[in-house]
Amino acid sequence: xxxxxxxxxxxxxxxxxxxxxxxxxxxxxxxxxxxxxxxxxxxxxxxxxxxxxxxxxxxxxxxxxxxxxxxxxxxxxxxxxxxxxxxxxxxxxxxxxxxxxxxxxxxxxxxxxxxxxxxxxxxxxxxxxxxxxxxxxxxxxxxxxxxxxxxxxxxxxxxxxxxxxxxxxxxxxxxxxxxxxxxxxxxxxxxxxxxxxxxxxxxxxxxxxxxxxxxxxxxxxxxxxxxxxxxxxxxxxxxxxxxxxxxxxxxxxxxxxxxxxxxxxxxxxxxxxxxxxxxxxxxxxxxxxxxxxxxxxxxxxxxxxxxxxxxxxxxxxxxxxxxxxxxxxxxxxxxxxxxxxxxxxxxxxxxxxxxxxxxxxxxxxxxxxxxxxxxxxxxxxxxxxxxxxxxxxxxxxxxxxxxxxxxxxxxxxxxxxxxxxxxxxxxxxxxxxxxxxxxxxxxxxxxxxxxxxxxxxxxxxxx
Numbered sequence: 143x144x145x146x147x148x149x150x151x152x153x154x155x156x157x158x159x160x161x162x163x164x165x166x167x168x169x170x171x172x173x174x175x176x177x178x179x180x181x182x183x184x185x186x187x188x189x190x191x192x193x194x195x196x197x198x199x200x201x202x203x204x205x206x207x208x209x210x211x212x213x214x215x216x217x218x219x220x221x222x223x224x225x226x227x228x229x230x231x232x233x234x235x236x237x238x239x240x241x242x243x244x245x246x247x248x249x250x251x252x253x254x255x256x257x258x259x260x261x262x263x264x265x266x267x268x269x270x271x272x273x274x275x276x277x278x279x280x281x282x283x284x285x286x287x288x289x290x291x292x293x294x295x296x297x298x299x300x301x302x303x304x305x306x307x308x309x310x311x312x313x314x315x316x317x318x319x320x321x322x323x324x325x326x327x328x329x330x331x332x333x334x335x336x337x338x339x340x341x342x343x344x345x346x347x348x349x350x351x352x353x354x355x356x357x358x359x360x361x362x363x364x365x366x367x368x369x370x371x372x373x374x375x376x377x378x379x380x381x382x383x384x385x386x387x388x389x390x391x392x393x394x395x396x397x398x399x400x401x402x403x404x405x406x407x408x409x410x411x412x413x414x415x416x417x418x419x420x421x422x423x424x425x426x427x428x429x430x431x432x433x434x435x436x437x438x439x440x441x442x443x444x445x446x447x448x449x450x451x452x453x454x455x456x457x458x459x460x461x462x463x464x465x466x467x468x469x470x471x472x473x474x475x476x477x478x479x480x481x482x483x484x485x486x487x488x489x490x491x492x493x494x495x496x497x498x499x500x501x502x503x504x505x506x507x508x509x510x511x512x513x514x515x516x517x518x519x520x521x522x523x524x525x526x527x528x529x530x531x532x533x534x535x536x537x538x539x540x541x542x543x544x545x546x547x548x549x550x551x552x553x554x555x556x557x558x559x560x561x562x563x564x565x566x567x568x569x570x571x572x573x574x575x576x577x578x579x580x581x582x583x584x585x586x587x588x589x590x591x592x593x594x595x596x597x598x599x600x601x602x603x604x605x
Contacts, residue, residue, distance in 0.1 A: 304342025
């Protein structure tokens with residue numbers, strides 16, 4: 143396997159902390175959410191960092207490699223373009239599904255707006271491996287995939303997380319982005335031992351490591367990326383660093399940003415945790431290699447991870463068994479997502495209480511993100527925005543992106559004659575008209591088409 147590039151210590155770049163990141167001492171690299179970047183109009187802060195020699199890695203969140211469908215070609219192209227625009231040594235995504243339904247299940251397509259866990263079954267692993275191969279064939283740089291945090295467990299799983307990741311890396315040659323905060327989340331929420339998971343991983347496949355904060359409420363750990371990094375997460379990082387010198391370690395923070403000094407303190411704590419693990423690992427195995435050389439004081443030899451053992455998508459035709467595995471996975475994921483966002487009954491074997499917690503978390507995140515992509519809505523609706531949106535979300539699952547969701551929400555309110563205040567309703571209508579059209583769309587597709595055609599004809603006449 144080709145040697146993984148050393149990245150060093152990094153932090154997640156976000157527009158809200160761009161200035162703090164640029165001024166932060168000792169930052170070797172940053173990671174930026176791929177979907178928030180436009181290759182032809184990169185943020186000036188990222189351009190300046192690149193000019194200083196700081197590595198930038200695009201981190202995708204919407205590909206859905208763990209879903210039943212093949213990866214979308216347009217999303218893969220977009221990820222490749224961002225890697226090329228940034229001169230990145232690799233790109234990363236998640237082992238998760240983010241949408242389900244559609245033609246393969248003869249049902250409405252649903253969007254989670256969140257990363258949801260893949261069942262650790264042979265079917266899911268086979269589909270994931272093929273999706274990863276398709277992605278690898280489409281990208282100009284190596285791909286690394288991240289383990290995710292989960293509130294719920296799939297029934298009748300056939301592998302542990304470590305076994306699942308090990309086989310994925312072994313069969314595809316993909317690299318791994320190990321999130322130690324997610325290992326802690328799964329320890330609290332699912333009773334999984336992080337040390338056991340680390341012991342089963344192919345350590346030589348690790349591309350880099352994520353560290354993030356969260357909080358516990360009513361026995362459930364929420365991977366918020368909006369709170370300080372907890373000591374148990376740092377302890378897992380230390381354990382990992384005692385087994386292998388991670389090529390890179392990065393602090394993630396997505397909201398509730400603290401002062402620059404506090405961020406610098408968290409980065410310093412991460413460095414200290416890695417150093418503690420390095421010293422511990424060296425003492426236990428007699429390895430005197432310097433921390434920066436990428437050498438791994440490994441506790442267990444693992445078979446080499448080689449992409450050459452896995453045929454590319456172009457060299458491999460889909461079989462009836464492949465199609466059957468995708469169909470079974472599609473049905474299972476659609477049933478789960480429908481229970482989470484459309485109020486259908488919980489699939490057999492799932493913890494209904496945990497599903498309820500996850501459903502409320504998804505609805506809350508949906509309301510928060512819509513407020514960010516359409517900040518005028520909370521201003522127009524005032525204190526009524528959030529309860530009104532959550533009421534809407536219970537009846538209307540998301541079927542497109544968040545911008546589409548914002549428009550659909552506003553349209554539904556206008557159809558219902560809301561808000562009751564005349565001025566607010568008029569302002570909402572004007573906001574909607576600027577983005578959607580002259581009148582709220584009919585739910586009958588024929589009328590939508592007729593109105594769209596009429597608008598085109600009117601524009602042509604005016605021209």
